[in-house]
Amino acid sequence: MSQCAQCGAEFKCGMVDAPGDQPCWCAQLPALLGVPLDGSCLCPACLQERLRSAAQGREVPDGL
Numbered sequence: 001m002s003q004c005a006q007c008g009a010e011f012k013c014g015m016v017d018a019p020g021d022q023p024c025w026c027a028q029l030p031a032l033l034g035v036p037l038d039g040s041c042l043c044p045a046c047l048q049e050r051l052r053s054a055a056q057g058r059e060v061p062d063g064l
Helices: 044-055
Strands: none
Touching: none
């Protein structure tokens, strides 16, 4: 299981926890600038909130 870099929730990341099986759930979402490429993923809830904030023109917190 992966752990969300923002809230600490555990979730299954298709890229880390089951590589090669199928695309990760996040591949179905729009691309988002500001998501780290260092392997620290966000859980579905935090990534959805980040997308809503970006769509509304609100700033995304630094570091994630």
